[in-house]
Amino acid sequence: GWYKDSGCLKEWDFGADRIYRDTELYAKWIPVTFKVSFNTRGGSAIDPIAVFYGSKLPDNMNGTVLTGFNFDGWYLDYAYTIPWDLDKDAINEPILLYAKWSEGEYTVNFDSMGGSAIPSQNIHYNQLATEPAAPPSRDGYEFTGWYRDMEGSLPWTFSINVINSPTTVYAGWKAKPAMIVFQTNGGSMISNRVGKTDEILSDQNMPATTKKGYFFKGWFEHPGLFGSLVTSLPGTYPSGETIYYAKWEANDAQIVFEENGGSEVVDRTGKADAAISNRNFGETSREGYTLEGWYTSDDFSGSVITQLPEVFPAETTTYYAKWNGNRAYIQFNSGGNGYIPRYSGYTDEVIVNRTLPVVVSETQSFVGWYDNEMFSGEPLTQLPATFPIGTLKLYAKWV
Numbered sequence: 001g002w003y004k005d006s007g008c009l010k011e012w013d014f015g016a017d018r019i020y021r022d023t024e025l026y027a028k029w030i031p032v033t034f035k036v037s038f039n040t041r042g043g044s045a046i047d048p049i050a051v052f053y054g055s056k057l058p059d060n061m062n063g064t065v066l067t068g069f070n071f072d073g074w075y076l077d078y079a080y081t082i083p084w085d086l087d088k089d090a091i092n093e094p095i096l097l098y099a100k101w102s103e104g105e106y107t108v109n110f111d112s113m114g115g116s117a118i119p120s121q122n123i124h125y126n127q128l129a130t131e132p133a134a135p136p137s138r139d140g141y142e143f144t145g146w147y148r149d150m151e152g153s154l155p156w157t158f159s160i161n162v163i164n165s166p167t168t169v170y171a172g173w174k175a176k177p178a179m180i181v182f183q184t185n186g187g188s189m190i191s192n193r194v195g196k197t198d199e200i201l202s203d204q205n206m207p208a209t210t211k212k213g214y215f216f217k218g219w220f221e222h223p224g225l226f227g228s229l230v231t232s233l234p235g236t237y238p239s240g241e242t243i244y245y246a247k248w249e250a251n252d253a254q255i256v257f258e259e260n261g262g263s264e265v266v267d268r269t270g271k272a273d274a275a276i277s278n279r280n281f282g283e284t285s286r287e288g289y290t291l292e293g294w295y296t297s298d299d300f301s302g303s304v305i306t307q308l309p310e311v312f313p314a315e316t317t318t319y320y321a322k323w324n325g326n327r328a329y330i331q332f333n334s335g336g337n338g339y340i341p342r343y344s345g346y347t348d349e350v351i352v353n354r355t356l357p358v359v360v361s362e363t364q365s366f367v368g369w370y371d372n373e374m375f376s377g378e379p380l381t382q383l384p385a386t387f388p389i390g391t392l393k394l395y396a397k398w399v
Helices: none
Strands: 033-039 049-052 069-075 095-103 105-111 121-124 141-147 167-175 177-183 193-196 214-220 241-250 252-258 268-271 289-295 316-325 327-333 343-346 366-370 391-398
Touching: none
Parallel strands: 033 095, 105 167, 177 241, 252 316, 327 391
Antiparallel strands: 033 049, 069 095, 105 121, 141 167, 177 193, 214 241, 252 268, 289 316, 327 343, 366 391
Protein backbone atom coordinates (compact mmCIF):
# COMPACT_ATOMS: atom_id res chain seq x y z
CA GLY A 1 0.00 0.00 0.00
CA TRP A 2 0.79 3.75 0.03
CA TYR A 3 1.88 5.69 3.09
CA LYS A 4 2.20 9.35 4.00
CA ASP A 5 5.59 8.91 5.76
CA SER A 6 8.82 7.23 4.78
CA GLY A 7 8.54 4.92 7.80
CA CYS A 8 5.28 3.58 6.33
CA LEU A 9 3.39 4.05 9.58
CA LYS A 10 0.44 6.26 8.32
CA GLU A 11 -1.42 4.64 5.46
CA TRP A 12 -2.98 6.93 2.73
CA ASP A 13 -6.75 6.54 2.51
CA PHE A 14 -7.74 7.16 -1.08
CA GLY A 15 -11.45 7.45 -0.11
CA ALA A 16 -10.98 10.13 2.53
CA ASP A 17 -7.62 11.91 2.17
CA ARG A 18 -7.60 15.13 -0.02
CA ILE A 19 -4.78 16.81 -1.94
CA TYR A 20 -4.18 20.49 -0.98
CA ARG A 21 -0.57 20.81 -2.07
CA ASP A 22 2.14 18.78 -3.69
CA THR A 23 2.12 15.44 -1.94
CA GLU A 24 4.61 12.51 -1.95
CA LEU A 25 3.34 9.05 -1.11
CA TYR A 26 5.57 6.12 -0.07
CA ALA A 27 5.08 2.53 -1.29
CA LYS A 28 5.36 -0.24 1.31
CA TRP A 29 6.48 -3.75 0.24
CA ILE A 30 6.11 -7.12 1.97
CA PRO A 31 8.69 -9.80 0.95
CA VAL A 32 7.33 -12.85 -0.83
CA THR A 33 7.98 -16.20 0.93
CA PHE A 34 8.27 -19.62 -0.67
CA LYS A 35 7.74 -23.03 0.92
CA VAL A 36 10.76 -25.31 1.15
CA SER A 37 9.97 -28.99 1.79
CA PHE A 38 12.38 -31.78 2.71
CA ASN A 39 12.34 -35.43 1.70
CA THR A 40 14.82 -36.99 4.16
CA ARG A 41 14.71 -40.37 2.36
CA GLY A 42 14.40 -42.31 5.64
CA GLY A 43 16.25 -39.92 7.87
CA SER A 44 14.80 -38.01 10.79
CA ALA A 45 11.95 -35.71 9.65
CA ILE A 46 12.38 -31.98 8.97
CA ASP A 47 9.25 -29.81 8.80
CA PRO A 48 8.70 -27.52 5.80
CA ILE A 49 9.79 -23.92 6.26
CA ALA A 50 8.90 -20.56 4.65
CA VAL A 51 11.84 -18.68 3.17
CA PHE A 52 11.90 -15.15 1.81
CA TYR A 53 12.61 -14.69 -1.83
CA GLY A 54 16.35 -14.45 -2.49
CA SER A 55 17.28 -15.78 0.94
CA LYS A 56 19.47 -18.82 1.76
CA LEU A 57 18.46 -21.81 3.82
CA PRO A 58 19.52 -21.83 7.49
CA ASP A 59 22.76 -23.64 8.35
CA ASN A 60 20.99 -26.17 10.57
CA MET A 61 19.28 -27.77 7.59
CA ASN A 62 21.98 -30.52 7.78
CA GLY A 63 20.46 -31.81 11.02
CA THR A 64 18.72 -34.93 9.66
CA VAL A 65 20.04 -38.27 10.90
CA LEU A 66 19.80 -41.79 9.48
CA THR A 67 21.30 -44.44 11.73
CA GLY A 68 24.19 -46.21 10.04
CA PHE A 69 24.51 -43.70 7.20
CA ASN A 70 26.41 -40.52 6.47
CA PHE A 71 24.54 -37.44 5.29
CA ASP A 72 26.01 -36.32 1.93
CA GLY A 73 23.91 -33.19 1.36
CA TRP A 74 20.65 -31.93 -0.27
CA TYR A 75 19.66 -32.29 -3.92
CA LEU A 76 16.91 -30.75 -6.08
CA ASP A 77 16.11 -34.04 -7.78
CA TYR A 78 15.46 -37.58 -6.72
CA ALA A 79 18.36 -38.88 -8.79
CA TYR A 80 20.89 -36.64 -7.00
CA THR A 81 22.11 -34.88 -10.12
CA ILE A 82 21.51 -31.26 -8.97
CA PRO A 83 23.10 -30.54 -5.59
CA TRP A 84 21.88 -27.69 -3.39
CA ASP A 85 24.63 -25.51 -1.94
CA LEU A 86 23.53 -24.08 1.41
CA ASP A 87 26.30 -21.48 1.28
CA LYS A 88 25.46 -20.12 -2.18
CA ASP A 89 22.01 -21.09 -3.48
CA ALA A 90 19.05 -18.71 -2.80
CA ILE A 91 15.29 -19.38 -2.81
CA ASN A 92 13.27 -17.87 -5.66
CA GLU A 93 10.43 -20.41 -5.88
CA PRO A 94 8.89 -23.24 -3.86
CA ILE A 95 11.24 -26.26 -3.83
CA LEU A 96 11.49 -29.84 -2.56
CA LEU A 97 14.94 -30.98 -1.45
CA TYR A 98 16.04 -34.63 -1.25
CA ALA A 99 18.53 -35.93 1.32
CA LYS A 100 21.37 -38.05 -0.01
CA TRP A 101 22.89 -40.80 2.14
CA SER A 102 25.91 -43.08 1.92
CA GLU A 103 26.59 -46.17 3.95
CA GLY A 104 28.20 -45.22 7.28
CA GLU A 105 31.79 -46.23 8.02
CA TYR A 106 33.28 -45.82 11.47
CA THR A 107 36.87 -45.80 12.70
CA VAL A 108 37.86 -48.39 15.28
CA ASN A 109 40.93 -47.29 17.23
CA PHE A 110 43.03 -49.69 19.27
CA ASP A 111 44.45 -48.05 22.40
CA SER A 112 47.36 -50.31 23.37
CA MET A 113 47.59 -48.60 26.80
CA GLY A 114 51.35 -48.20 26.67
CA GLY A 115 52.05 -51.13 24.36
CA SER A 116 53.14 -51.20 20.74
CA ALA A 117 50.90 -49.44 18.20
CA ILE A 118 48.05 -51.31 16.46
CA PRO A 119 46.61 -49.86 13.20
CA SER A 120 43.03 -48.57 13.28
CA GLN A 121 40.25 -50.10 11.14
CA ASN A 122 37.38 -48.55 9.14
CA ILE A 123 34.26 -50.67 9.62
CA HIS A 124 30.80 -50.33 8.03
CA TYR A 125 27.80 -49.80 10.23
CA ASN A 126 26.64 -52.85 12.18
CA GLN A 127 29.61 -54.93 11.03
CA LEU A 128 32.31 -56.69 13.08
CA ALA A 129 35.83 -55.35 13.56
CA THR A 130 38.69 -57.75 12.88
CA GLU A 131 40.81 -58.85 15.80
CA PRO A 132 44.46 -57.80 15.20
CA ALA A 133 46.54 -60.70 13.96
CA ALA A 134 49.20 -60.12 16.59
CA PRO A 135 48.62 -58.60 20.02
CA PRO A 136 50.57 -55.52 21.09
CA SER A 137 53.70 -55.94 23.18
CA ARG A 138 54.70 -54.07 26.32
CA ASP A 139 57.92 -54.50 28.22
CA GLY A 140 57.29 -56.12 31.58
CA TYR A 141 53.60 -56.93 30.93
CA GLU A 142 51.51 -59.84 29.72
CA PHE A 143 48.67 -59.05 27.29
CA THR A 144 45.27 -60.19 28.66
CA GLY A 145 42.99 -59.19 25.78
CA TRP A 146 40.92 -56.30 24.35
CA TYR A 147 38.31 -54.44 26.40
CA ARG A 148 35.53 -51.91 25.99
CA ASP A 149 36.76 -49.87 28.97
CA MET A 150 40.14 -48.56 30.06
CA GLU A 151 39.91 -50.45 33.38
CA GLY A 152 39.78 -53.80 31.57
CA SER A 153 36.54 -54.97 33.18
CA LEU A 154 34.36 -55.30 30.01
CA PRO A 155 35.88 -57.66 27.42
CA TRP A 156 35.45 -56.90 23.73
CA THR A 157 34.25 -59.94 21.79
CA PHE A 158 35.19 -59.58 18.14
CA SER A 159 32.70 -62.25 17.07
CA ILE A 160 29.78 -60.50 18.78
CA ASN A 161 30.34 -56.77 19.30
CA VAL A 162 29.27 -54.83 16.17
CA ILE A 163 30.36 -51.32 15.24
CA ASN A 164 27.69 -48.61 15.12
CA SER A 165 29.74 -45.52 16.07
CA PRO A 166 33.36 -44.41 16.28
CA THR A 167 34.85 -46.88 18.74
CA THR A 168 37.98 -47.27 20.85
CA VAL A 169 39.03 -50.71 22.05
CA TYR A 170 41.51 -50.90 24.96
CA ALA A 171 44.33 -53.37 25.58
CA GLY A 172 44.44 -55.12 28.96
CA TRP A 173 47.72 -55.92 30.69
CA LYS A 174 48.96 -57.98 33.61
CA ALA A 175 52.25 -56.92 35.20
CA LYS A 176 54.98 -59.56 35.09
CA PRO A 177 57.21 -60.34 38.08
CA ALA A 178 60.15 -57.94 38.45
CA MET A 179 63.36 -58.24 40.45
CA ILE A 180 66.11 -55.90 41.62
CA VAL A 181 69.40 -57.73 42.20
CA PHE A 182 72.40 -56.41 44.12
CA GLN A 183 75.67 -57.87 42.83
CA THR A 184 77.97 -57.17 45.78
CA ASN A 185 81.15 -58.41 44.03
CA GLY A 186 82.45 -60.13 47.11
CA GLY A 187 80.73 -57.89 49.65
CA SER A 188 78.21 -58.92 52.28
CA MET A 189 75.08 -60.45 50.79
CA ILE A 190 72.00 -58.30 50.15
CA SER A 191 68.58 -59.85 49.54
CA ASN A 192 66.96 -59.25 46.17
CA ARG A 193 63.86 -57.06 45.94
CA VAL A 194 60.91 -58.84 44.31
CA GLY A 195 57.72 -57.22 42.99
CA LYS A 196 55.84 -56.59 39.74
CA THR A 197 56.49 -54.20 36.87
CA ASP A 198 55.66 -50.59 37.85
CA GLU A 199 54.80 -51.61 41.42
CA ILE A 200 55.76 -48.82 43.85
CA LEU A 201 59.02 -49.28 45.75
CA SER A 202 58.34 -48.09 49.29
CA ASP A 203 62.03 -47.93 50.24
CA GLN A 204 64.19 -46.25 47.61
CA ASN A 205 67.40 -46.16 49.64
CA MET A 206 70.35 -48.05 48.19
CA PRO A 207 71.41 -50.78 50.66
CA ALA A 208 74.80 -50.88 52.38
CA THR A 209 77.32 -53.69 51.97
CA THR A 210 80.77 -54.36 53.43
CA LYS A 211 83.86 -56.21 52.25
CA LYS A 212 86.88 -56.88 54.44
CA GLY A 213 89.90 -54.97 53.23
CA TYR A 214 87.93 -52.73 50.88
CA PHE A 215 86.28 -49.31 50.82
CA PHE A 216 82.79 -49.23 49.27
CA LYS A 217 82.64 -46.77 46.32
CA GLY A 218 78.92 -47.13 45.52
CA TRP A 219 76.45 -48.84 43.13
CA PHE A 220 76.54 -48.81 39.33
CA GLU A 221 74.17 -50.06 36.62
CA HIS A 222 76.93 -51.43 34.36
CA PRO A 223 79.01 -54.50 35.26
CA GLY A 224 82.05 -52.57 34.06
CA LEU A 225 81.39 -50.09 36.91
CA PHE A 226 81.43 -47.02 34.67
CA GLY A 227 78.82 -44.32 34.16
CA SER A 228 76.98 -42.43 36.87
CA LEU A 229 76.81 -43.48 40.49
CA VAL A 230 73.33 -44.75 41.47
CA THR A 231 72.30 -43.07 44.71
CA SER A 232 68.69 -44.27 45.01
CA LEU A 233 66.34 -46.91 43.66
CA PRO A 234 63.61 -45.94 41.16
CA GLY A 235 60.12 -45.09 42.38
CA THR A 236 58.67 -48.25 40.78
CA TYR A 237 59.98 -51.66 39.79
CA PRO A 238 61.52 -51.66 36.30
CA SER A 239 60.50 -54.51 34.02
CA GLY A 240 62.32 -57.83 34.24
CA GLU A 241 65.57 -58.07 36.18
CA THR A 242 67.57 -55.00 37.12
CA ILE A 243 71.09 -55.50 38.48
CA TYR A 244 73.17 -53.02 40.45
CA TYR A 245 76.89 -53.68 40.83
CA ALA A 246 79.00 -52.76 43.87
CA LYS A 247 82.31 -51.00 43.28
CA TRP A 248 85.18 -51.44 45.71
CA GLU A 249 88.54 -49.82 46.29
CA ALA A 250 91.19 -51.99 47.94
CA ASN A 251 92.53 -50.80 51.27
CA ASP A 252 96.24 -50.91 52.07
CA ALA A 253 97.33 -54.42 53.09
CA GLN A 254 100.47 -55.58 54.92
CA ILE A 255 102.21 -58.86 55.59
CA VAL A 256 104.22 -58.68 58.81
CA PHE A 257 106.92 -61.15 59.83
CA GLU A 258 107.44 -61.73 63.56
CA GLU A 259 110.97 -63.22 63.60
CA ASN A 260 110.94 -64.09 67.33
CA GLY A 261 114.61 -63.39 67.81
CA GLY A 262 115.70 -64.16 64.28
CA SER A 263 117.27 -61.78 61.82
CA GLU A 264 114.93 -59.24 60.26
CA VAL A 265 112.61 -60.15 57.39
CA VAL A 266 111.30 -57.11 55.51
CA ASP A 267 107.51 -56.73 55.76
CA ARG A 268 105.46 -56.72 52.54
CA THR A 269 102.97 -53.95 51.67
CA GLY A 270 100.37 -53.72 48.91
CA LYS A 271 96.64 -53.56 48.28
CA ALA A 272 94.03 -56.14 49.27
CA ASP A 273 93.82 -58.91 46.63
CA ALA A 274 96.83 -57.55 44.70
CA ALA A 275 99.04 -60.32 43.33
CA ILE A 276 102.16 -61.26 45.32
CA SER A 277 104.91 -61.82 42.77
CA ASN A 278 107.40 -63.51 45.13
CA ARG A 279 105.65 -65.93 47.44
CA ASN A 280 108.79 -67.17 49.20
CA PHE A 281 109.37 -66.26 52.82
CA GLY A 282 112.38 -64.05 53.42
CA GLU A 283 115.54 -65.59 54.91
CA THR A 284 116.03 -65.33 58.67
CA SER A 285 118.51 -66.93 61.05
CA ARG A 286 119.07 -67.20 64.80
CA GLU A 287 122.25 -68.34 66.45
CA GLY A 288 121.84 -71.65 68.19
CA TYR A 289 118.52 -72.36 66.56
CA THR A 290 117.09 -74.02 63.50
CA LEU A 291 113.93 -72.51 61.89
CA GLU A 292 111.09 -75.00 62.02
CA GLY A 293 108.79 -72.78 59.91
CA TRP A 294 106.26 -69.93 59.82
CA TYR A 295 102.84 -70.00 61.47
CA THR A 296 99.81 -67.70 61.35
CA SER A 297 99.29 -67.85 65.13
CA ASP A 298 101.64 -66.83 67.88
CA ASP A 299 101.07 -70.15 69.71
CA PHE A 300 102.20 -72.01 66.58
CA SER A 301 98.94 -73.95 66.30
CA GLY A 302 97.93 -75.29 62.95
CA SER A 303 100.19 -76.25 60.06
CA VAL A 304 103.48 -74.78 58.93
CA ILE A 305 103.00 -72.20 56.13
CA THR A 306 105.46 -72.96 53.34
CA GLN A 307 104.76 -69.99 51.08
CA LEU A 308 102.87 -66.70 51.02
CA PRO A 309 99.34 -66.49 49.51
CA GLU A 310 98.85 -65.62 45.84
CA VAL A 311 97.33 -62.24 46.73
CA PHE A 312 97.55 -59.83 49.63
CA PRO A 313 95.00 -60.69 52.32
CA ALA A 314 92.72 -57.94 53.55
CA GLU A 315 94.27 -55.61 56.11
CA THR A 316 97.28 -56.96 58.08
CA THR A 317 98.44 -60.57 58.26
CA THR A 318 101.21 -61.64 60.64
CA TYR A 319 103.42 -64.72 60.31
CA TYR A 320 105.33 -66.02 63.33
CA ALA A 321 108.71 -67.78 63.13
CA LYS A 322 109.06 -70.92 65.22
CA TRP A 323 112.57 -71.94 66.25
CA ASN A 324 113.96 -75.23 67.58
CA GLY A 325 117.07 -75.03 69.72
CA ASN A 326 120.21 -76.77 68.42
CA ARG A 327 122.11 -79.31 70.50
CA ALA A 328 124.12 -77.67 73.29
CA TYR A 329 126.83 -79.07 75.60
CA ILE A 330 128.72 -78.28 78.79
CA GLN A 331 132.12 -79.95 78.90
CA PHE A 332 134.35 -80.28 81.98
CA ASN A 333 138.15 -80.23 81.86
CA SER A 334 139.28 -81.61 85.24
CA GLY A 335 142.93 -80.89 84.64
CA GLY A 336 143.85 -84.56 84.69
CA ASN A 337 141.98 -85.43 87.83
CA GLY A 338 139.39 -87.82 86.53
CA TYR A 339 136.78 -87.96 83.75
CA ILE A 340 133.57 -85.97 84.07
CA PRO A 341 130.82 -86.70 81.47
CA ARG A 342 129.62 -83.71 79.53
CA TYR A 343 126.12 -82.37 80.03
CA SER A 344 123.92 -82.16 76.90
CA GLY A 345 120.67 -80.35 76.06
CA TYR A 346 119.35 -77.72 73.63
CA THR A 347 120.01 -74.04 73.28
CA ASP A 348 118.27 -72.12 76.08
CA GLU A 349 116.93 -75.30 77.62
CA VAL A 350 116.59 -74.89 81.37
CA ILE A 351 119.22 -76.69 83.44
CA VAL A 352 117.34 -78.20 86.34
CA ASN A 353 120.38 -79.13 88.51
CA ARG A 354 122.84 -76.30 88.40
CA THR A 355 125.29 -77.81 90.92
CA LEU A 356 128.84 -77.97 89.61
CA PRO A 357 130.50 -81.40 89.68
CA VAL A 358 132.91 -82.18 92.52
CA VAL A 359 136.50 -83.21 91.71
CA VAL A 360 139.31 -84.35 94.09
CA SER A 361 143.04 -84.81 93.92
CA GLU A 362 145.47 -86.49 96.36
CA THR A 363 148.25 -84.04 95.52
CA GLN A 364 146.44 -80.76 94.77
CA SER A 365 143.87 -78.49 96.27
CA PHE A 366 140.76 -77.62 94.11
CA VAL A 367 140.19 -73.87 93.69
CA GLY A 368 137.04 -73.90 91.43
CA TRP A 369 135.60 -74.02 87.95
CA TYR A 370 136.35 -71.31 85.37
CA ASP A 371 134.89 -70.62 81.93
CA ASN A 372 138.33 -69.98 80.46
CA GLU A 373 141.55 -71.90 80.54
CA MET A 374 143.45 -68.83 81.73
CA PHE A 375 141.40 -68.94 84.95
CA SER A 376 140.70 -65.22 84.74
CA GLY A 377 137.86 -63.73 86.68
CA GLU A 378 136.01 -65.31 89.55
CA PRO A 379 135.32 -69.02 89.79
CA LEU A 380 131.77 -70.19 88.97
CA THR A 381 129.50 -71.02 91.83
CA GLN A 382 126.90 -72.91 89.76
CA LEU A 383 126.04 -73.90 86.24
CA PRO A 384 124.16 -71.33 84.03
CA ALA A 385 120.37 -71.30 84.14
CA THR A 386 120.06 -72.54 80.55
CA PHE A 387 122.17 -74.35 78.07
CA PRO A 388 124.40 -72.02 76.09
CA ILE A 389 124.72 -71.85 72.35
CA GLY A 390 126.98 -74.63 71.09
CA THR A 391 129.50 -75.93 73.69
CA LEU A 392 130.49 -74.33 76.98
CA LYS A 393 133.87 -75.54 78.30
CA LEU A 394 134.62 -75.31 82.02
CA TYR A 395 138.12 -75.66 83.46
CA ALA A 396 139.09 -76.93 86.96
CA LYS A 397 141.79 -74.88 88.72
CA TRP A 398 144.20 -76.58 91.12
CA VAL A 399 146.98 -75.35 93.42
